[in-house]
Amino acid sequence: MKVLVVGGGGREHALVWKLAQSPRVSRVFAAPGNAGTDGLATNVAVGAEDVDGLLAFARAEGVDLTVVGPEAPLVLGIADRFRDAGLRVFGPTAAAARLEGSKAFCKRIMEKYGVPTAAYQEFDDPAAAKAYIRQRGAPLVVKADGLAAGKGVTVARTVAEAEAAVDEAMVGRVFGDAGARVVVEEFLDGEEASFLAFCDGRTFLPMASSQDHKPVYDGDRGPNTGGMGAYSPAPVVTPELFRRASEEVIRPVVDGMAAEGCPYVGVLYAGLMIKDGRIKVLEFNCRFGDPECQPIVLRMKGDLVPVLEACIDGRLDAVSLEWDPRAAVCVVMASEGYPGSYPKGVEIHGLDTAAGREDVVVFHAGTRRDGGRVVTSGGRVLGVTALGSGVEEAIRRAYGAVGDIRWPGAHHRTDIGRKALDRLAR
Numbered sequence: 001m002k003v004l005v006v007g008g009g010g011r012e013h014a015l016v017w018k019l020a021q022s023p024r025v026s027r028v029f030a031a032p033g034n035a036g037t038d039g040l041a042t043n044v045a046v047g048a049e050d051v052d053g054l055l056a057f058a059r060a061e062g063v064d065l066t067v068v069g070p071e072a073p074l075v076l077g078i079a080d081r082f083r084d085a086g087l088r089v090f091g092p093t094a095a096a097a098r099l100e101g102s103k104a105f106c107k108r109i110m111e112k113y114g115v116p117t118a119a120y121q122e123f124d125d126p127a128a129a130k131a132y133i134r135q136r137g138a139p140l141v142v143k144a145d146g147l148a149a150g151k152g153v154t155v156a157r158t159v160a161e162a163e164a165a166v167d168e169a170m171v172g173r174v175f176g177d178a179g180a181r182v183v184v185e186e187f188l189d190g191e192e193a194s195f196l197a198f199c200d201g202r203t204f205l206p207m208a209s210s211q212d213h214k215p216v217y218d219g220d221r222g223p224n225t226g227g228m229g230a231y232s233p234a235p236v237v238t239p240e241l242f243r244r245a246s247e248e249v250i251r252p253v254v255d256g257m258a259a260e261g262c263p264y265v266g267v268l269y270a271g272l273m274i275k276d277g278r279i280k281v282l283e284f285n286c287r288f289g290d291p292e293c294q295p296i297v298l299r300m301k302g303d304l305v306p307v308l309e310a311c312i313d314g315r316l317d318a319v320s321l322e323w324d325p326r327a328a329v330c331v332v333m334a335s336e337g338y339p340g341s342y343p344k345g346v347e348i349h350g351l352d353t354a355a356g357r358e359d360v361v362v363f364h365a366g367t368r369r370d371g372g373r374v375v376t377s378g379g380r381v382l383g384v385t386a387l388g389s390g391v392e393e394a395i396r397r398a399y400g401a402v403g404d405i406r407w408p409g410a411h412h413r414t415d416i417g418r419k420a421l422d423r424l425a426r
């Protein structure tokens with residue numbers, strides 16, 4: 001079968017890498033892909049949000065299965081368009097993707113179906129939002145309702161900061177229409193974890209747990225990024241919390257979305273905040289996490305295609321997943337200046353040496369080929385991912401490979417996985 005992976009980040013390279021191993025797959029396309037997918041897949045020069053272009057390509061090429069990586073095309077309705085055209089696609093409809101596309105919708109669903117989350121109010125009027133902020137007091141979290149490329153959330157330590165975030169979103173419109181409405185919610189402290197599940201509209205199959213590292217610097221300091229590294233499994237998600245996240249978070253959402261008339265088919269990603277055995281949901285995403293997908297896929301045994309097909313066909317109860325018991329760690333290497341502005345076109349050295357190491361896969365994100373060279377083309381450039389008998393060995397292997405790779409201005413966190421080590425040492 002021919003498979004098309006939509007997107008060009010580290011998550012999509014990981015999906016291409018996994019799908020290319022399937023005995024069922026004869027050909028993989030990546031749109032637009034990156035230097036890492038090039039070779040494993042055929043890169044197609046169509047952007048991930050060009051739904052018309054993707055549909056035309058899939059039709060012309062006779063693509064049998066399309067797997068959508070990022071949220072933007074899902075929120076735009078790529079799954080609906082492909083389905084209407086009689087094409088098989090893995091990912092939620094636009095109505096179901098509202099769980100990520102609208103924070104207010106997400107909060108309403110959680111409230112209605114009893115999913116534990118922070119107390120909140122939604123506002124269309126900046127004066128009302130600010131009055132609520134003054135009444136509640138800091139700390140508070142202000143969230144632009146719509147998609148804001150991961151930048152729409154402000155964790156405000158003071159009332160002034162929270163009010164400024166309201167002005168930025170609602171008055172300054174720095175996130176465009178995504179900030180016309182805001183959600184103001186209670187600040188939660190604890191340790192975050194990512195909990196992803198395959199869903200077929202009726203039932204679900206949880207994946208191994210994982211944890212992202214959002215702030216740019218060691219010790220969780222500095223501004224948030226798309227994610228500077230991830231590992232799986234996450235020891236903060238104990239077997240008991242795993243069971244509770246399945247039953248108290250994923251199940252009510254899958255049932256609730258079906259009851260709302262928009263059954264959820266695809267990957268449902270719950271961002272959890274865990275403290276003293278208490279789980280609260282920070283957000284839902286309508287897709288695999290990036291970079292969580294990289295360590296998860298490295299640990300996933302067997303063929304991914306039957307699982308995706310079972311989701312599409314509503315028979316997920318007939319499949320199962322096995323996980324490599326080893327740990328996987330992904331360290332993101334980023335461009336100078338990221339998450340602010342950064343240069344592009346900088347040549348990367350040492351990729352082959354790193355990729356030649358045992359149990360290491362160098363997933364590309366913001367890279368492209370330039371003649372015989374591989375150069376940077378984004379903020380997050382590489383996700384250097386390794387398996388190890390435990391998280392300590394996986395960390396050592398991943399950082400060993402990171403040490404092989406060089407380009408001017410490259411930076412990475414040096415403490416990916418440390419929370420897991422700390423927890424295991426307790």
Ligand code: AMP
Nearest residue numbers: 118141153155185186187188271282283
């Ligand atoms: P979100 O996109 O909603 O997950 O928010 C992005 C990041 O902001 C999360 O990963 C958390 O680190 C932080 N965050 C979001 N909501 C809260 C909250 N209620 N309390 C504390 N931190 C939060």
Ligand code: GLY
Nearest residue numbers: 212227289290291
């Ligand atoms: N790594 C966070 C996300 O994918 O949203």
